[in-house]
């Protein structure tokens with residue numbers, strides 16, 4: 001594994017500088033072969049001005065950082081070449097490094113080495129990807145908290161507890177003559193199991209917040225044609241992304257937009273009007289929107305204030321009754337013909353997309369529904385990664401097995417298996 005890897009670490013394109021990173025035992029020697037100053041004599045953690053020279057030709061004027069093992073990201077020697085930005089220069093430097101004996105890094109390989117060399121744990125490695133991909137200030141905070149190891153610390157206490165109890169059980173079994181070692185009783189295991197179950201369940205419940213911060217709220221605007229879905233999307237995202245016309249069924253395909261509400265990303269999808277239709281293009285759009293209902297975290301169901309509730313409206317109410325939804329009564333600038341007295345226990349917001357009135361109330365309602373303010377005040381120690389969440393779920397299940405086993409009077413040495421798992 002000790003071969004020396006290199007890669008372009010910045011986005012490839014026109015920019016002021018690019019960074020080409022080299023990591024491994026030979027990092028300094030390889031770059032030294034193409035740099036016009038002697039890098040082997042430089043101190044660690046210094047940045048050095050010079051030129052990349054190959055076959056007597058100056059390739060670029062650069063700054064080269066040297067970071068010697070072990071205080072580096074990968075715990076290996078790292079050299080970073082800051083070249084001028086641009087595709088040709090950056091690729092040329094990379095090409096020369098490859099010719100001089102470095103190997104092209106695979107995607108994520110620097111982070112993989114950091115993980116394998118014990119510099120970071122898996123949660124921290126995953127957080128680095130999350131940080132790079134974060135689109136909002138809130139998701140950035142979440143990722144940084146993961147990178148700093150806050151999430152890892154959360155589970156570390158639990159793991160320490162388990163390891164201690166298990167070690168204790170093993171000593172009790174293997175060395176019954178040791179009288180000064182505490183005997184692990186079933187009561188003690190039960191107490192531990194309850195504590196772990198409680199902590200992990202709390203972690204799981206809060207992970208919903210983590211997922212909201214990371215992935216945003218998938219919001220679907222639903223309603224029959226011409227109720228004003230596209231107009232609402234445009235007002236929400238404050239740009240004319242969806243085409244608005246007064247011909248029924250003009251939003252032929254799905255239009256998406258993103259806004260931030262209290263730092264949380266709202267991924268909004270406007271669908272073709274849901275109704276029976278002969279038009280094949282529209283029909284595809286319609287079917288797509290029905291399947292989208294299942295994937296949505298939030299449905300904004302739109303009715304027209306100017307018209308009576310139709311059978312289609314009722315179908316949509318029925319179809320989305322299990323989902324988190326907000327009912328938006330649009331066109332309140334027109335005469336009221338809509339009777340909503342039958343709609344009980346619903347979140348209802350009245351707006352006029354045309355007159356730009358009530359849009360703020362809609363955002364406030366979303367804010368309220370998902371407790372966004374509270375999420376933002378939290379300490380961002382949430383699980384947000386599906387792999388991590390599924391592992392915690394599994395651990396909760398096992399802790400339940402443990403409790404069942406205790407209730408069934410299973411001998412302690414057998415309980416050890418569950419604890420280990």
Ligand code: GDP
Nearest residue numbers: 226227228229230231244245246331352353354
């Ligand atoms: P969609 O088919 O549900 O996406 O509806 P559109 O957004 O395309 O709007 C259909 C028609 O209703 C357009 O002519 C809009 O200008 C109009 N409309 C949308 N919102 C309002 C509103 O609040 N008041 C009035 N009077 N007309 C509106």
